Amino acid sequence: MSSPLVVLENVTKTYMLGEIPVEALRGVDLELARGEVVVLLGPSGSGKTTLINIIGGLDTPTTGTVTVAGQDITTAREDQLTRFRRNTVSFIFQSFNLVPTLTARENVELVAEISNSQSDCLDLLRRVGLGERADHFPHQLSGGEQQRVAIARALAKDPLLLLGDEPTGNLDFRTGVAVLEVLREINRSDGLTLLLVTHNEAISQMADTVVRLRSGQVVDVQENESPLPASKIRW
Amino acid sequence: MPRLPGLYLKLLRDLRGNRSQVAALLAAIVLGIGLFQNTYMAVENLDANYSLFYNNLHFADFTVRINPARDDLIHWVQGIPGVSEVAGRIVKEVKIEQPHADIPSVVGRIISLPSEQRSAINDVRVTSGRYFTGVGRREVLVEGNFARHHDYRPGDTIYVKTGGRRVPFRVSGIVTSPEYLYPIQSKEYLFPTPGTFGVLFMPRRQVEHLFDMSGMINEICVLTKPGQRPRVMAIVQSMMERYGSHEPITREEQPSNKLLTLDMEGLRQTAVVFPMFFLTAAALVVYSVLSRMVRLQRTQIGFLRASGLSRAAVAWHYCLYAVVLGTVGGLIGTIAGQLLSGPFTALYLGVMHLPFRVYAPGLGVAAIAMSIAVGTSLLSALVPALGAARLTPAEAMRPAPQHTGMRLTALLARMAWRVGFAGKLAIRNLLRQGYRLLFTIIGIALGVALVIVSVASLDMTEYTIEYYFRSVRHYDAAVGFTRPASDALVGQIRQWPEVVWSEGTLGIPVTLSHGNNVLDTVLSGIPDHSRVYQLQDQTGQVIEVRQPGIYPTRGAARRLGVTKGQTVRLDYALNSRDLNITVRAPVVAVVEQAFGMGIYAPVDYLYEVFGSRLKIPPGTINGVLVDTKPQMQGALKRRAFDLPQTASVELIADVRGQLDRQMAAADIFTGVMVLFGMTLMLAVVYNTVSMNLLERRRELAALRSLGLSVREMITIVTLENLLAAALGLMIGLPIGWFFSLLVARAFETDQYTIMLHIEWTTYLIAILAVVATAIISQLPGLYSLSRMDLAQAVKMTDT
Numbered sequence A: 001m002s003s004p005l006v007v008l009e010n011v012t013k014t015y016m017l018g019e020i021p022v023e024a025l026r027g028v029d030l031e032l033a034r035g036e037v038v039v040l041l042g043p044s045g046s047g048k049t050t051l052i053n054i055i056g057g058l059d060t061p062t063t064g065t066v067t068v069a070g071q072d073i074t075t076a077r078e079d080q081l082t083r084f085r086r087n088t089v090s091f092i093f094q095s096f097n098l099v100p101t102l103t104a105r106e107n108v109e110l111v112a113e114i115s116n117s118q119s120d121c122l123d124l125l126r127r128v129g130l131g132e133r134a135d136h137f138p139h140q141l142s143g144g145e146q147q148r149v150a151i152a153r154a155l156a157k158d159p160l161l162l163l164g165d166e167p168t169g170n171l172d173f174r175t176g177v178a179v180l181e182v183l184r185e186i187n188r189s190d191g192l193t194l195l196l197v198t199h200n201e202a203i204s205q206m207a208d209t210v211v212r213l214r215s216g217q218v219v220d221v222q223e224n225e226s227p228l229p230a231s232k233i234r235w
Numbered sequence B: 001m002p003r004l005p006g007l008y009l010k011l012l013r014d015l016r017g018n019r020s021q022v023a024a025l026l027a028a029i030v031l032g033i034g035l036f037q038n039t040y041m042a043v044e045n046l047d048a049n050y051s052l053f054y055n056n057l058h059f060a061d062f063t064v065r066i067n068p069a070r071d072d073l074i075h076w077v078q079g080i081p082g083v084s085e086v087a088g089r090i091v092k093e094v095k096i097e098q099p100h101a102d103i104p105s106v107v108g109r110i111i112s113l114p115s116e117q118r119s120a121i122n123d124v125r126v127t128s129g130r131y132f133t134g135v136g137r138r139e140v141l142v143e144g145n146f147a148r149h150h151d152y153r154p155g156d157t158i159y160v161k162t163g164g165r166r167v168p169f170r171v172s173g174i175v176t177s178p179e180y181l182y183p184i185q186s187k188e189y190l191f192p193t194p195g196t197f198g199v200l201f202m203p204r205r206q207v208e209h210l211f212d213m214s215g216m217i218n219e220i221c222v223l224t225k226p227g228q229r230p231r232v233m234a235i236v237q238s239m240m241e242r243y244g245s246h247e248p249i250t251r252e253e254q255p256s257n258k259l260l261t262l263d264m265e266g267l268r269q270t271a272v273v274f275p276m277f278f279l280t281a282a283a284l285v286v287y288s289v290l291s292r293m294v295r296l297q298r299t300q301i302g303f304l305r306a307s308g309l310s311r312a313a314v315a316w317h318y319c320l321y322a323v324v325l326g327t328v329g330g331l332i333g334t335i336a337g338q339l340l341s342g343p344f345t346a347l348y349l350g351v352m353h354l355p356f357r358v359y360a361p362g363l364g365v366a367a368i369a370m371s372i373a374v375g376t377s378l379l380s381a382l383v384p385a386l387g388a389a390r391l392t393p394a395e396a397m398r399p400a401p402q403h404t405g406m407r408l409t410a411l412l413a414r415m416a417w418r419v420g421f422a423g424k425l426a427i428r429n430l431l432r433q434g435y436r437l438l439f440t441i442i443g444i445a446l447g448v449a450l451v452i453v454s455v456a457s458l459d460m461t462e463y464t465i466e467y468y469f470r471s472v473r474h475y476d477a478a479v480g481f482t483r484p485a486s487d488a489l490v491g492q493i494r495q496w497p498e499v500v501w502s503e504g505t506l507g508i509p510v511t512l513s514h515g516n517n518v519l520d521t522v523l524s525g526i527p528d529h530s531r532v533y534q535l536q537d538q539t540g541q542v543i544e545v546r547q548p549g550i551y552p553t554r555g556a557a558r559r560l561g562v563t564k565g566q567t568v569r570l571d572y573a574l575n576s577r578d579l580n581i582t583v584r585a586p587v588v589a590v591v592e593q594a595f596g597m598g599i600y601a602p603v604d605y606l607y608e609v610f611g612s613r614l615k616i617p618p619g620t621i622n623g624v625l626v627d628t629k630p631q632m633q634g635a636l637k638r639r640a641f642d643l644p645q646t647a648s649v650e651l652i653a654d655v656r657g658q659l660d661r662q663m664a665a666a667d668i669f670t671g672v673m674v675l676f677g678m679t680l681m682l683a684v685v686y687n688t689v690s691m692n693l694l695e696r697r698r699e700l701a702a703l704r705s706l707g708l709s710v711r712e713m714i715t716i717v718t719l720e721n722l723l724a725a726a727l728g729l730m731i732g733l734p735i736g737w738f739f740s741l742l743v744a745r746a747f748e749t750d751q752y753t754i755m756l757h758i759e760w761t762t763y764l765i766a767i768l769a770v771v772a773t774a775i776i777s778q779l780p781g782l783y784s785l786s787r788m789d790l791a792q793a794v795k796m797t798d799t
């Protein structure tokens, strides 16, 4: 097997709330293989967002090292980090975070511009089933549609790793499943590595690997022999 | 269709989404830049037109008065290297008699002009009628200001009294002269007096004949080559010494030109000072709009950074808003200002009865205006933009932290216990808002200050004039004599039926020096227990003019660089080899006075210093100040001119009228300023109040969904805004006062002191206007809140 895409070694993160230290991550060791769908489970406050932000280069750990695609991002300079964010990882968020003043297509194009990629933005929107809605503004789209735009946007830079922080958190069951189906499909066809953060147990059924986080520590890593297709998930 | 890159699209749509804020912002920039551009260009245009006028008529570089001498004298001067033109002329003071006019006899000045060709220096421009016809008739050209005041027209007859004869002249034309754009008699006069002073130009021959001065001149006018003036002037002066030459009067010192220059200086100050306030306001609005945008777009910034946009790119993105706003506002302002400056210049030149001939090149000023516009808004965008760039992506993803003044909140909330629910909520909200509250307060403070400073400039001019007439010119008429007289005359005049009170004066021309500072002025003797003069010092204390020494006005003291207690050297201005009077005079007190550089002294001090040498025993006067009965000024004037020694009668009513006319142009300007100030206040206050409400839509909607009635919501918001307004007023009133002080100082010149004085009504107007604006500004927001679909509002996301 090829080398893992993401390697975390003894990663800790301590926030200071005034005088009081808050230990969000307490020594996390983790490896993500290329092309996998990984689901990170954990209760609220367990450090999921912190972890995913660190992997995505949005935040730096207090101690430990994080290597993504062979690059140590814990020692990277600001400009190297910017390039990393521009080329290697993509995010989708619970609250979609589309630019409200830009249409669906313009949102996707914006990211393509930033990362200097040649992606066909309309085609990306078609892939997430929104070819017809390309010229609509976010407020004219439903939550599920907005999240699918966010996925198309995330793909525009052709990343190695897609990070999703509660991507279905704001969606109802049916819409959520539709979004997961799109994600799984992309994973299949492009070999894109997927790390999904959630506190929804059901979603772990579609994962190749399930990681459980509790109080800032990884308590369990489980290989899933026969992941369910997203369409079969119920919650 | 070419596509804009996404970030520019976002920028344009953000601007469109904040239409009302952007409009207010542009208004502030346009007002500031437009005002600057208009005024500055107007001054440049005026300057260009005056220069053109001066050049066309060959306005002299300097003139020297001499005792009558043969006119071949000018050939010597012609020979001095550096001289480009010389002209000799005869200048004589006469009386102009107007038997049927309401002022029967006024001071006239006859100036000779070449009979055959046009004068090479100080020529005149004929505005109606024609130049001398040269057919042996007695003819004059009448200076325009005097002609308009007394309605002389070509073909009329004008009577000149000289040497006991009354001689009729035919008016062949009305003219404008570079020396009398403002008809000022001499530098002792502060204002034009077209009612009592007229200039008549006559053919040289005729003047020679009239005064029996064939082949003679008594004044020399010189034009020099560039840069040669000081040298030439020194040579001419020493050359003319034996002809009893006076100090040469340079172009800069020439009374009419000097007043014009002061005018323009004042306008230039205005062009800078007022726009400065406006641009400060604009800067604040840019800052607040952008800070708000950055706060609301936290997650967008987070996303952009997560997508790989660099810090610098984020900072530049937000700076670009300012660049766009500055450019657009600057362009509109510059163009509007350029367009307005034409009519404005014409208006001003119209007052001077000069045609509008040339436009000054405007590109330089426009470039300055544009850089100020872009620079100001860029500068004020810097802090929010850098703030946006500093956000780490992870931080940006989380909701903004709430700034709080927790302890203060608790304290005030407890204090407000009795105010009831709405009051408590209002205070708590107000304090929880932190930066938003700060913006509202600053916005209101600035609004108040803007209104105060603009209205106060009206107050201050009015007060300054009022004060002048109350303290130093507290009489109805001043009669000046051709030669010293006995103060028995004062008693005689007091017996006249028109007169309530009269008082003698003695004015002696002096030169004062202190270190390198020199001042030529008139020392006015004030009798003990004067009822006419009520001099005050800077603190408003009445000054008793009794102690020996001099009492300079603030302007004079500043020019000399002296303060109370120091001594200055005092020379008789007409000192010569045979007569030399010099003493050291103590400065007893400094007189607060708006205009002029006069110096006062107890009249007894003058007798003491000059009495024996100038042969003016105690009791000698050369003028009388008179208080008249109401409506009797005209009668007094006629009677005064019946006295053989009367040279001039100056009615304060005329002076005041003239001054008011003089101020009319300035008042137009101040009126515009008030309008601008009010508009800007509207923009600023509307912006801060409406923006604040907009940001709190969700919060208020949530309260509404929890059962707050529309009525309660309105009460809370209104109370909040009133509280913020109260805090803003507390800061704004002193700031307004301080701005006014800056304006008063900025406009101070040697000749003119503006007194800081703000009417309480001005404060009241400012307070009412701002509070009313604040309340009105919240209405649209409140209306839409009261009609809002609550379900949608609570889940509404910020944009």
Ligand SMILES: Nc1ncnc2c1ncn2[C@@H]1O[C@H](COP(=O)(O)OP(=O)(O)OP(=O)(O)O)[C@@H](O)[C@H]1O
Binding pocket: A015, A016, A017, A022, A023, A024, A042, A043, A044, A045, A046, A047, A048, A049, A050, A051, A199
């Ligand atoms: N900027 C911060 N300052 C202080 N403490 C923080 C900060 N960010 C996170 N924390 C704390 O770190 C811990 C982990 O937070 P994190 O957001 O990673 O949790 P989470 O697993 O994503 O929770 P949720 O499921 O609610 O999103 C929490 O206790 C949180 O309060």
Ligand SMILES: [Mg+2]
Binding pocket: A048, A049, A050
């Ligand atoms: Mg989280």
